[in-house]
Amino acid sequence: METFSQAQVKALTAMTAVDRFSTGQSNRELHRRDFSHHVGQMPAGIIWPVDTGEVSQILAWCYDEEVPVTPWGAGTSIEGNPVPTQGGLVMDLTRMDRILSVRPEDLQADVQPGVLRKSLNREAGRHGLFFPPDPGADATIGGMIANNASGVRTVKYGATRDYVYRLKVVLPRGNVIQTGSLAYKSSSGYDLTRLFVGTEGTLGVVTEATLKLTGLPSNYLAATVTFNQLEDASRAVAVLIGAGLEPAALELLPPQLIRLINQERKMDLTEAPSLFCEFHGISESTLSETAGLARELCEECGATGFKSGISTADRKQLWQARHEAAETIQRAHPGKKNMIVDAAVPLSSYSEMVVFSQAAVDDEKVSGYVFGHAGDGNLHVMMMGDPEDKTEWFKLESVNHRIVTRAVELGGTCTGEHGIGIGKRRFMELEHGDSYGLMKQIKEMIDPKGLMNPGKIFL
Numbered sequence: 203m204e205t206f207s208q209a210q211v212k213a214l215t216a217m218t219a220v221d222r223f224s225t226g227q228s229n230r231e232l233h234r235r236d237f238s239h240h241v242g243q244m245p246a247g248i249i250w251p252v253d254t255g256e257v258s259q260i261l262a263w264c265y266d267e268e269v270p271v272t273p274w275g276a277g278t279s280i281e282g283n284p285v286p287t288q289g290g291l292v293m294d295l296t297r298m299d300r301i302l303s304v305r306p307e308d309l310q311a312d313v314q315p316g317v318l319r320k321s322l323n324r325e326a327g328r329h330g331l332f333f334p335p336d337p338g339a340d341a342t343i344g345g346m347i348a349n350n351a352s353g354v355r356t357v358k359y360g361a362t363r364d365y366v367y368r369l370k371v372v373l374p375r376g377n378v379i380q381t382g383s384l385a386y387k388s389s390s391g392y393d394l395t396r397l398f399v400g401t402e403g404t405l406g407v408v409t410e411a412t413l414k415l416t417g418l419p420s421n422y423l424a425a426t427v428t429f430n431q432l433e434d435a436s437r438a439v440a441v442l443i444g445a446g447l448e449p450a451a452l453e454l455l456p457p458q459l460i461r462l463i464n465q466e467r468k469m470d471l472t473e474a475p476s477l478f479c480e481f482h483g484i485s486e487s488t489l490s491e492t493a494g495l496a497r498e499l500c501e502e503c504g505a506t507g508f509k510s511g512i513s514t515a516d517r518k519q520l521w522q523a524r525h526e527a528a529e530t531i532q533r534a535h536p537g538k539k540n541m542i543v544d545a546a547v548p549l550s551s552y553s554e555m556v557v558f559s560q561a562a563v564d565d566e567k568v569s570g571y572v573f574g575h576a577g578d579g580n581l582h583v584m585m586m587g588d589p590e591d592k593t594e595w596f597k598l599e600s601v602n603h604r605i606v607t608r609a610v611e612l613g614g615t616c617t618g619e620h621g622i623g624i625g626k627r628r629f630m631e632l633e634h635g636d637s638y639g640l641m642k643q644i645k646e647m648i649d650p651k652g653l654m655n656p657g658k659i660f661l
């Protein structure tokens with residue numbers, strides 16, 4: 203559905219305001235692509251609601267008119283999650299961007315879905331608190347909830363799912379429900395909050411969330427550790443965690459990626475298989491003891507270099523480089539599109555997965571970088587190619603398929619954090635078996651006309 207009738211345009215404009223509904227070409231183009239190679243069907247229009255009432259009215263109208271609706275946050279997804287596959291209406295939530303309250307005494311915040319992660323952290327920071335899930339990109343809270351985003355700090359603090367107490371959700375027919383409570387814990391009935399987290403906008407639109415906050419660490423210590431082999435680096439991960447060192451970040455990077463970072467940022471990191479680590483602690487002395495033990499353990503795993511005592515400025519630069527690694531790779535391959543593997547496995551299989559993935563990349567001779575949130579057993583392989591070059595793109599698909607299949611065989615998942623979107627739908631049955639059927643039934647019950655973000659999660 204690429205166009206609206208005049209009557210439909212009139213109805214949608216009346217539900218919002220002239221400047222909050224657009225059928226303009228450039229707005230529609232901007233809401234057709236995320237960070238991935240997926241290109242959606244041109245949406246017929248974009249709408250920017252400002253409150254739950256408007257969202258409810260719009261969804262009820264879309265339900266009656268049978269118009270597909272795709273929610274949109276910051277559009278930073280990596281699997282085509284907010285890309286409209288059937289045109290229709292894109293609901294951009296970025297104008298619902300109010301932090302309704304930060305309640306430090308409860309360690310909670312109430313927010314609208316368009317609030318950006320960094321804005322929330324600026325506000326929470328005034329109270330010595332923060333919202334830890336950190337996908338690097340300055341995503342919206344709604345998009346993070348919908349994708350169950352996580353990132354470099356998940357190894358210590360958990361994923362978005364662990365930080366949501368209560369949600370307000372508008373269902374496809376326009377009815378508004380509230381899930382969860384403000385209590386720290388609850389055994390009351392089905393956990394609908396956890397059901398909605400990770401559903402990628404396929405069951406409704408989140409219009410408000412109560413989030414858990416936690417105290418900002420008082421002391422930080424970063425370390426870079428180098429190894430001769432990527433395998434040794436990945437083996438050290440379980441050892442560090444198993445020793446109870448509680449790293450706040452434990453990232454694996456290959457020499458090829460470090461070379462790109464050095465070139466782009468004029469840094470002088472050792473171009474070897476590496477772990478970037480961060481520890482949070484109550485005092486400098488505790489952290490220096492932690493670093494001493496971490497060094498010993500890494501050396502037992504074959505580390506060839508261990509650099510800690512990194513200054514605050516250098517630590518920030520290091521993490522910025524890591525956060526922007528995907529953009530760095532993208533910039534190093536102008537004109538190419540990315541395909542990113544996001545498999546996650548139990549920690550005991552991480553090293554095997556790293557070796558397997560590098561071998562798959564080498565076998566198919568594709569341009570690919572194996573890195574990841576090692577502390578969570580989450581592996582990214584970012585491959586660059588041209589979707590129009592069928593032979594080349596087929597090789598990328600083949601590497602993706604081999605790695606995901608192996609991850610699932612090892613008891614893992616096809617996506618640790620990016621979500622299913624369009625790109626990972628074909629792995630759902632393999633990973634979930636009969637539970638996939640139950641997911642379909644839930645979708646059909648809540649969204650019988652299949653209008654909410656169609657073409658995502660389910661084939």
Ligand SMILES: Cc1cc2nc3c(=O)[nH]c(=O)nc-3n(C[C@H](O)[C@H](O)[C@H](O)COP(=O)(O)OP(=O)(O)OC[C@H]3O[C@@H](n4cnc5c(N)ncnc54)[C@H](O)[C@@H]3O)c2cc1C
Pocket residue numbers: 236237272273274275276277278279280283284295315336337338339340341342343344345346347348349350351352353354402403404406407408409525526528529619620655
């Ligand atoms: C360079 C880069 C690095 C990244 N690194 C990470 C990483 O380390 N970890 C990680 O987890 N992710 C990572 N991502 C992916 C991405 O940033 C996250 O998935 C993020 O949560 C997407 O949020 P968004 O606001 O951009 O949402 P969008 O991409 O706009 O939307 C995401 C999904 O949420 C739905 N949605 C949006 N708002 C709502 C709402 N209010 N109600 C219901 N559904 C909604 C959309 O329909 C879509 O399905 C990275 C992305 C980039 C570009």
